[in-house]
Amino acid sequence: MQAAITVTPEQLPEVLLHVAVVRPVFLWGAPGIGKSSLVRSFADSLGLECVTLLGTQLAPEDLIGVPQIVDGRSRFAPPVSIARDEPYCLFLDELNASSAEVQKAFYSLILDRRIGEYELPAGSVVIGAGNRATDNALARPMASALVNRLVHVHLRASATDWLRWAAGAGIHSWVLDYLRNRPDHLWIAPPKTEEPFSSPRSWHMLSDALHSYGDGIEDETLRVLAFGTLTAGHASSFRAFVKTVRNAFGLDAILKGEAGWPAAAEDRDLLYFLAETFRARLVKELAADKASASPAARLLAHRGKALLVQLAEISLEIAQIVIATDDDGNAVLPSWFLVEVTRDLPRLVAARA
Structure with a gap:
């Protein structure tokens, strides 16, 4: 599913605050742009526990539950992960990647907020999320009955929002400074081949690895990490950026006439x-x-x-x-x-x- 109308990560909480509290929401977006973490942060802001169900790891009975005998009659007992006494945020991640049978099992939970005789506590919210087929991700068509049960919101990556968050989230300074100079490298559309590509998630992974190694990381190790997490062109550019940081050699020095363009073949x-x-x-x-x-x-x-x-x-x-x-x-x-x-x-x- 594609849409011309999208929201940024900064805009999303307000949308969810007004919509998700009254109707179930489905959050569309490319892999790695922060859908899951944004939903968890939204639940935290409401003081709700976020219970995540991964559609790709579920069978219908995981939702419907198993039959049990009560007073001589059988009834289905929903799993403890769903059947809770206090309100919570039910996050159906990768919903559109689940099988058709699992999607059907979600119908009553999404529309009527109930499974069998169990009803979600008042104040609970239901949010689904998934990737689009155009993202070269696992995505199955959703039946019109399910599509029509959800309010659809499309999330786009925003370098401004991500950098604002990253500044206070302990993201490595090399990653922060690089993306401040090249915000267009934060995210790229997923390639059609199986290869790493740049996204907020992959930059975060690279940051974690850099913190683990420390600033004394060798150039060849940096190369392995960058090319193992980012789009090849971005990885090469990031590696060159780190070289400028380590050698105090940057564009500003060239613009001021304090240095010239590097002319050596190895540079x-x-x-x-x-x-x-x-x-x-x-x-x-x-x-x-x-x-x-x-x-x-x-x-x-x-x-x-x-x-x-x-x-x-x-x-x-x-x-x-x-x-x-x-x-x-x-x-x-x-x-x-x-x-x-x-x-x-x-x-x-x-x-x-």
Whole structure:
């Protein structure tokens, strides 16, 4: 299921506060963007215990229970994980990955808030979650009867929200600083092949591993960890970033003229990273209209043209990365800056000769 209307992690608690308390909610989203942790945090905010059931690990009898004889009559006894006296948050994770039989077993629990003779205590909330088929994740079609029993909310990854959370959650400083510079690397659509890919979850895993090793981690070990958790391009870029941190060598020093572009062959990954960071800085700080550009942005543009010449002398291919169009062929940098680059480049080259 896809939707044009989505919410960020920061917006989700308010939506759940007003909706989940009156109707069951199904939370859609890509793998690794924090659906489960957000639901648990929401339950904590209400003072409710969060009871998680994984749809992929259930059989119908795990919900319906088993028959027992009471006063000469049989009745189904729901499992203790569900049959509770106090209100709680029932979190049906991977609901749409469960079998059709298990999904059917959820019908009455979701709509009528009851299983057999057991009814959820007043004040309980029911939230389901799952991935989309387009995420290359395990997802089975949900019957229209089940779809129609839920309010559907679509969650999207937000670098701003995640970084705000991460700053107080003990995420490793290298991960924080890298994603502050490259927030577009927080999440990428899951690939069609079986390979690691970047997501809030994978960055968190990398952070945990870095904490375990400590800042003295060897470069080859860092390479193993980064390529074992992230999209390959992001892993290479992150490794280069760590190299700049360890050597106190960064883009700001280049912009100020305190250092030049690294030209050694063994620093080619570092050069790629700095060029991509340079491009991101230009995109972020250069206004679409030159007339509205701040003095700092004008200075960056002026300095940027000279740096492009220096970069091209080392690698024309990498210099082209800075001014390249996006995947659809559209210009990313402001047109006025690109015009000035085209106009001034011959003069700048001649001045360097």
